[in-house]
Amino acid sequence: MTAKPTVSELGIDLGAQVWRRSGRGDGTIEVAFARSASADGSASADGSASADGSASAGSSPAASSDNSEWVLMRVAGDPDQRVLVFDRHEWECFLDGARNGEFDDAAASP
Numbered sequence: 001m002t003a004k005p006t007v008s009e010l011g012i013d014l015g016a017q018v019w020r021r022s023g024r025g026d027g028t029i030e031v032a033f034a035r036s037a038s039a040d041g042s043a044s045a046d047g048s049a050s051a052d053g054s055a056s057a058g059s060s061p062a063a064s065s066d067n068s069e070w071v072l073m074r075v076a077g078d079p080d081q082r083v084l085v086f087d088r089h090e091w092e093c094f095l096d097g098a099r100n101g102e103f104d105d106a107a108a109s110p
Helices: 062-067 088-099
Strands: 029-033 043-045 048-049 067-077 084-087
Touching: 067 088, 084 088
Parallel strands: none
Antiparallel strands: 029 043, 029 067, 043 048, 067 084
């Protein structure tokens, strides 16, 4: 099993991403869809290029050269500014599970 790439290893500029929010205020979930940096060092977010390849947070340097699609997830207001990185397959599996009720028990009141 290979380690998952970090945002910085992928060359993704977090500030250039279009973040979609689950709600308002701190604690809401934010998701962005991005591409890893291309060979010239630019990164793409929703089709737009960014010359700044700096950022923070995931795995393999080989992944940064293939211009793969990634899903980034963070919690608004997180003082550590952590970002989770998912490949498209992982994201589709998560969405499929959510649509099919796999997480309903976890969302139930105690």
